[in-house]
Amino acid sequence: MRTWWWKILCILLVGYTVIAGFLIPVPRLDILNETIRNLYFHVPMWFTMIALFTASGIYAIKYLRSGRLQDDIYSAHYAITGIAFSVYGMLTGMEWAKFTWGEAWSNDPKQLGSAMCMLIYFAYLVLRNGLKDEEKRAKISAVYNxxxxxxxxPLIFILPRMVDSLHPGNGGNPAFKQYDLDSNMRLVFYPAVTxxxxxxxxxxxxxxxxxLYRFKKENSFAFENN
Amino acid sequence: MRKTFITAILLVLAAFTARAQTQEPEMADALRANGKIYVVVTVLATIFAGIIIFLVRLDRKMTKIEKNN
Structure with a gap:
């Protein structure tokens, strides 16, 4: 555990979310009813994905500037973890939509936009697996990233807002913070996101x-043999 | 005249809000009243604790390997 304070903070915050998320009162709303508590779990998945993809993009630029293969490792694994979180976000969104919109998949612009975004990042993985040469793989996947x-x-933030959507915060549909993210919910929502x-x-x-360890090991091995 | 008109409107509005309050959206009040919600929270907290122990152990192992290198 190199720097452990933020890991302890993470345990405390997510632990608090799991407990307080179910015990603290929420606004009484039609259709949503008790499912509004999903806000503490579904929305942070997407926020985490965006944060991880941002980190991945920064390391992709870093790689292109420095040419260090370590930066490529950072970029790739931030993206892979981000993809995992996008899958969690999509699945939880579909489960939530089943009970509030009536169908798990209703071809909603927000769903389509996030699905396209996921496919683009899946293609990133395919691209990486398709290239054998390390340098070439790093360079091409950094540009693609x-x-x-x-x-x-645009797929997640702009396009769904320009058309009618069932998803809160899109197409004339108010976001949670405008009508029901009351002070009680903020008390859980912000720690949850963090x-x-x-x-x-x-x-x-x-x-x-x-x-990084594997990379170091392989390279030291190569040096010994030379 | 104007005063009575305003009071009439206020009374009508009050009647509406009173009606709206009687038709409150259904929430899991029973689950909270009989304390069964704590069962759910305990189960989730247990799973979360398990995941955290898994992550911490993996992190420790990784640190050990990095130090040996």
Missing amino acids: IFAYALMI GWMLLGFWMATLRIRLH
């Missing part, structure tokens, strides 16, 4: 450390 990040912004983000970064850094 920046492209994917630039597409994620906690889940820290958990996402913790998971990503574990992968990164493993692969």
Whole structure:
């Protein structure tokens, strides 16, 4: 545990979310009813994904500037963890939609936009697995990563807001904070977002450390043989 | 005249809000009243504790490997 204070903070915040998320009173709303508590779990998944993809994009730019293969490892594993969180976000969203919108998949613009974003990042993984040469793989996937990040912004934030959508915060549909994210919910929601983000970064850094170690091992082996 | 008109409107509004309050959206009040919600919270807290122990142990192991290198 190199720097452990933020991991303890993560445990405290997510632990608090799991407990307080069910015990603290929420606004009484039609359709949503008690499912409004999903806000503490579904929304932070997407926020964490965005944070991880941002970190991945920053390391992609860093790699292109420095040419260090370590930066490519950072970029790749932030993206992989981000993809995992996008899957959690999509599945929890579909489960929630089943009970509030009537169907798990209603071709809602927000659902379509996030699905396209996920497919773009899945293609990133396919691209990485398709290239054997390390340098080439790092360079091409770094360029593709920046492209994917630039597409994620309009697909998730802009396009769903320009058309009618069932999803709160889109197409004339108010976001939670306008009508029902009351002070009680904020008390859980903000710690939840921070906690889940820290958990996402913790998971990503574990992968990164493993692969940095493997990279170091392989390279020292190569040096010994030379 | 104007005063009575305003009071009339206020009375009508009050009647409406009173009606709206009687048709409150259904919430899991019974689950809270009989304390069964704590069962749910305990189960979730247990799963979360398990995941955290898993992560911490993995993190420790990784640190050990990094130090040995």
